[in-house]
Amino acid sequence: MSSSPTEQATTAVDVVMPQMGVSVAEGTIVEWRKRPGDWIEADEPVCDVTTDKIDVEIPAPASGRMQEILVEPGTTVAVGTPLARIDAEAKPGEAHPDEHAANGGQPAAEAPPPRTEAAPPQAEQAPAPNGEEDRSRFYSPVVRRIADKHGVDLEQVKGTGIGGRVRKKDVLAYIEGQEGAPEGRPEPLLHIESPYRPDEADAPQPSEAGTEAAPAAPAGAPPPGVGELVGPTRREPMSVMRQAIARHMTGSRRTAAHCTTIVEADFARVAARRGELRDAMKRRGVSLTYLAFVARATVEALQEHPRLNASVDGDELVYHDDVNLGIAVALDDGLIVPVIRRAQRLSLEGMAAAISDVAERARAGKLDPDEVHGGTFTITNPGQFGAVLATPIINQPQVAILDLEAIVKRPVVVEGEDGDSIAIHPMTYLCMSWDHRALDGADAARFLAKVKARLETWEVSR
Amino acid sequence: MSAVEATGTAAAELASAPSGTREMTYLEAISDALRTEMRRDESVFCIGEDIGAFGGAFKVTDGFVEEFGADRCLDAPLAENAIIGTAVGAAVEGLKPVCEMQFADFISCGFDQLVNVAAKLHYRQGIAVPMVVRLPSGGGFSGGPFHSQNPEAWFVQAPGLKVVAPATASDAKGLLVSAIRDPNPVCYLEHKGLYRHIKDEVPEGEHAVPIGEARIARAGEEMTVVAYGSSVHLALRAGEELDEDIEVLDLRTLAPLDRQSILTSARKTGKVLVAHEATRSAGIGAEVAALVTEEAFEELDAPVRRLTAPDVPIPFSPPLEQSVLPQLDDMKEACRELLAY
Numbered sequence: 116m117s118s119s120p121t122e123q124a125t126t127a128v129d130v131v132m133p134q135m136g137v138s139v140a141e142g143t144i145v146e147w148r149k150r151p152g153d154w155i156e157a158d159e160p161v162c163d164v165t166t167d168k169i170d171v172e173i174p175a176p177a178s179g180r181m182q183e184i185l186v187e188p189g190t191t192v193a194v195g196t197p198l199a200r201i202d203a204e205a206k207p208g209e210a211h212p213d214e215h216a217a218n219g220g221q222p223a224a225e226a227p228p229p230r231t232e233a234a235p236p237q238a239e240q241a242p243a244p245n246g247e248e249d250r251s252r253f254y255s256p257v258v259r260r261i262a263d264k265h266g267v268d269l270e271q272v273k274g275t276g277i278g279g280r281v282r283k284k285d286v287l288a289y290i291e292g293q294e295g296a297p298e299g300r301p302e303p304l305l306h307i308e309s310p311y312r313p314d315e316a317d318a319p320q321p322s323e324a325g326t327e328a329a330p331a332a333p334a335g336a337p338p339p340g341v342g343e344l345v346g347p348t349r350r351e352p353m354s355v356m357r358q359a360i361a362r363h364m365t366g367s368r369r370t371a372a373h374c375t376t377i378v379e380a381d382f383a384r385v386a387a388r389r390g391e392l393r394d395a396m397k398r399r400g401v402s403l404t405y406l407a408f409v410a411r412a413t414v415e416a417l418q419e420h421p422r423l424n425a426s427v428d429g430d431e432l433v434y435h436d437d438v439n440l441g442i443a444v445a446l447d448d449g450l451i452v453p454v455i456r457r458a459q460r461l462s463l464e465g466m467a468a469a470i471s472d473v474a475e476r477a478r479a480g481k482l483d484p485d486e487v488h489g490g491t492f493t494i495t496n497p498g499q500f501g502a503v504l505a506t507p508i509i510n511q512p513q514v515a516i517l518d519l520e521a522i523v524k525r526p527v528v529v530e531g532e533d534g535d536s537i538a539i540h541p542m543t544y545l546c547m548s549w550d551h552r553a554l555d556g557a558d559a560a561r562f563l564a565k566v567k568a569r570l571e572t573w574e575v576s577r
Numbered sequence: 578m579s580a581v582e583a584t585g586t587a588a589a590e591l592a593s594a595p596s597g598t599r600e601m602t603y604l605e606a607i608s609d610a611l612r613t614e615m616r617r618d619e620s621v622f623c624i625g626e627d628i629g630a631f632g633g634a635f636k637v638t639d640g641f642v643e644e645f646g647a648d649r650c651l652d653a654p655l656a657e658n659a660i661i662g663t664a665v666g667a668a669v670e671g672l673k674p675v676c677e678m679q680f681a682d683f684i685s686c687g688f689d690q691l692v693n694v695a696a697k698l699h700y701r702q703g704i705a706v707p708m709v710v711r712l713p714s715g716g717g718f719s720g721g722p723f724h725s726q727n728p729e730a731w732f733v734q735a736p737g738l739k740v741v742a743p744a745t746a747s748d749a750k751g752l753l754v755s756a757i758r759d760p761n762p763v764c765y766l767e768h769k770g771l772y773r774h775i776k777d778e779v780p781e782g783e784h785a786v787p788i789g790e791a792r793i794a795r796a797g798e799e800m801t802v803v804a805y806g807s808s809v810h811l812a813l814r815a816g817e818e819l820d821e822d823i824e825v826l827d828l829r830t831l832a833p834l835d836r837q838s839i840l841t842s843a844r845k846t847g848k849v850l851v852a853h854e855a856t857r858s859a860g861i862g863a864e865v866a867a868l869v870t871e872e873a874f875e876e877l878d879a880p881v882r883r884l885t886a887p888d889v890p891i892p893f894s895p896p897l898e899q900s901v902l903p904q905l906d907d908m909k910e911a912c913r914e915l916l917a918y
Contacts, residue, residue, distance in 0.1 A: 255847070255877055255878045255879060256874050256875045256876070256877050256878075257847045257875060257876045257877055257878045258878060260875050260876075276917060276918050277917050277918050280918065282878055282918070283847045283878035284799075
């Protein structure tokens, strides 16, 4: 479609592919939320666009009626390309079949006068194509109260009511399922509030890009004749995000000289401090996770060990004054690493708030594209399934990535005034992959020792 | 108890235990209650149109003149204001009149005596008015707009009156006995559709059901239907035919409402449908819905819903009347919707 806007009615307004952060040059249309003929309000999302970094909603530049869609879903176009046209002169009351449906079937009997300010019917209120509105994320008072009492994350509860609503019986069944689980079930891990949390705990996730996974198959086609031994298969194109992860991870493996160093850390004091602060923080709407403690300790250690807060640029090492901390957040299919800028200025509480903020917005697809760039160090935290060790891949061009895995209770030897004794403490392994081009094993070990010491001596009120 | 109502309870007078039960229709149970109380207490008498020699339009007082004499089963002129006014005077003087409105609809003519005089005498002057107004109510037989109404909400809004609406024969007897013994004016709604259709075991002899106590007609966990009168039976049948875990709470008394039973059931199930045959706006359903929302909001899993007649007069035409009055299918649909919510 090359017709220029000037050939259209003078009132048409173009929806163009926006500039999403400084680094993005093109975007791919995922889905149109409006069809030609639909009414749309200014700033209402008109379509979803994905880039190699992020998904965004494109807001309508003006109120009016969708006139024409110029770029079909799946097509990638450059920033600035017209995507659709909106007839800004259209009147909201004018009959259109879609609006009738959205309006409970009432005909728009009297057309309002031209340029009326009356609100048009909102397309969101229309039932979904299958006739049932999605009400799965509306929670009734009793459901909220029960969830609150039992600490249930309602996003995890499958709803069986109308439109997928979570009913009282659903949340009760969920709680019963948790309590009545067979004895063999592993003890719940201590940091399940981690932002690194896929939606469905029981569905094994594809290997996370933050950790190394054996390649599913050698590159290229299998040898002739092997295909039939595999049995029936299904092929799907990789999502844009999946492709980007694949590209970045293999690129990093080729680029960096990966080594992994592991220390064990005792979280007893962190757990105690978390217990002291958690309720107060929760009242302020912030969930205080173990990750926040690790992030805070990491930032402090990075300031003492600037070699790890660096990048490699050709034959040069670039040291960064600020700690821009990347936090890996798992999405439905893939992951994204939003960056908390100047993390050194954040207290523990500020860090917890910043982590939940970026994690929530990452899962909701509401990150600004610039928020996923410019990291100087990354923490990944996929421990909720109980894995205790991993060797993550460095997020280029950084020189190290710290992996926090499951925190589990273990018998440990504690030194007291009366000698050694055995106690049960929450323990974890801090696994850090680092780039041997930029630093050596001693640097990594010293840095990890600092993080460990900080965590193990966390100040506790009582 | 406030000055609005006189005190003294029927239960206190219930000395002797019932001697056994007998299956009776709803109509027979009303008759039995009247007869029992008139035999027990000489101050009880009936007054109404055609209730004497004719035995009443629905034959509730059939044979009463023969047993009790025309003085205790008075034929009144077609003047509801006079019937109720006479009853108020008799009650003030120490008798216990039971007025029969031939149809509940006609009580509008006696409204002033009931609402402004009987209901307020105790509040104004401390004078008890122990009288009952029997109100044959409800539609379903093509009686049209003047013979089918359910006027209970009018009286629930008049402080000083009590309002009862039994659904079973046993409660029809027990509540009428309690109404007669109550020192306050009581509106007794008897649904005409239940007269000969409902039959259950009724205690013989003295049998009083306390005013102000609802009854769980069917226990369940998934949702509650709060109902009274004919709607109780629709709810029970819906529960059976849907084979769902539906609780049916039979209010029995509409004023004073048994708030505790309503709230207990609402808190248990989290889903409440209020059903009545009366019109919708500002009715019992609205009152129950408001109560549940005010007091049990945090226990609710669904909006409180109502199944009622729309705000229209009752049509003569049978198909039109059927479409106006809640039917079994309407009840089932309302339950299904709420269960699925």
